[in-house]
Amino acid sequence: VVLLVRGYEAxxxxxxxxxxxxxxxxxxxxxxxSSAWLLLRPYxxxxxxxxxxxxxxxxxxxxxxxxxxxxxxxxxxxxIGWFWRERPAS
Amino acid sequence: xxxxxxxxxLLKATVTSFSGLSSLPMIRHDLVxxxxxxxxxxxxxxVVVGQSSPGPFGLYIVAVGYFAAGIPxxxxxxxxxxxxxxxxxxMLRYAARHxxxxxxxxxxxxxIAASAGLTLSICVPLARDAITGWLPAATILxxxxxxxxxxxxxxxxxxxxxxxxxxxxxx
Numbered sequence: 172v173v174l175l176v177r178g179y180e181a182x183x184x185x186x187x188x189x190x191x192x193x194x195x196x197x198x199x200x201x202x203x204x205s206s207a208w209l210l211l212r213p214y215x216x217x218x219x220x221x222x223x224x225x226x227x228x229x230x231x232x233x234x235x236x237x238x239x240x241x242x243x244x245x246x247x248x249x250x251i252g253w254f255w256r257e258r259p260a261s
Numbered sequence: 262x263x264x265x266x267x268x269x270x271l272l273k274a275t276v277t278s279f280s281g282l283s284s285l286p287m288i289r290h291d292l293v294x295x296x297x298x299x300x301x302x303x304x305x306x307x308v309v310v311g312q313s314s315p316g317p318f319g320l321y322i323v324a325v326g327y328f329a330a331g332i333p334x335x336x337x338x339x340x341x342x343x344x345x346x347x348x349x350x351x352m353l354r355y356a357a358r359h360x361x362x363x364x365x366x367x368x369x370x371x372x373i374a375a376s377a378g379l380t381l382s383i384c385v386p387l388a389r390d391a392i393t394g395w396l397p398a399a400t401i402l403x404x405x406x407x408x409x410x411x412x413x414x415x416x417x418x419x420x421x422x423x424x425x426x427x428x429x430x431x432x
Binding site: 173176193199203205222249255 | 273277282283285286287290294302305306307308309310311312313314316320323324327328332335363364366367368369370371372373374375376377378379380381382383384385387388390391392393396397398400401402403404405407408409415418419421422423424425426427429430
């Protein structure tokens, strides 16, 4: 990892490396976007999707819109998770 | 910033996340927004390096440590990455006794949902930095869809995206 970072630092001004990095950085955003969905997907069932969507959307709004610190958002989600019970399986 | 503080901030991120990249919002808040030890570009580059390296998911934390404080920072990042593994056994004992508790399951799922929301929120500033034209925007879309719809490894997505960007430079 350190060797790769040093390579990045040594070469990031070269126009070819800048071009390659632009593509790689865009891919990294795609990786982060997909990781959010992949994190959510196993828990996204007919019984739980409303709760999961509301919590994910609420966290997004608190963080992106109100710049709330992540630790507070997670603590609030835990509190909501304690009181807002999932629909029991029928 | 002292190495101990860096280690503790990275540790806070690793112990409160549920997959490799869900620690990103915490790291961005602490190191980019609050302490200005990193830029969004460096954080994004750390993700590229971490995903291109062999090894466990979440290895980008070592690169984050390096960008923040050089080699000692990389070591602090590595320690923050492995420390949670040391508490796995007591956690497993606790989990074995309580995993059936529906309230605890509800709390865990709520925190996972919140982690996903936080991970999405971090994409806004990183995408703002990465989107310099239509090609990076298309790359983000293609990479996201490829990773969601197929089982392709992230390193191939990064390499292909870099290659396409280089080809566009030559055209």
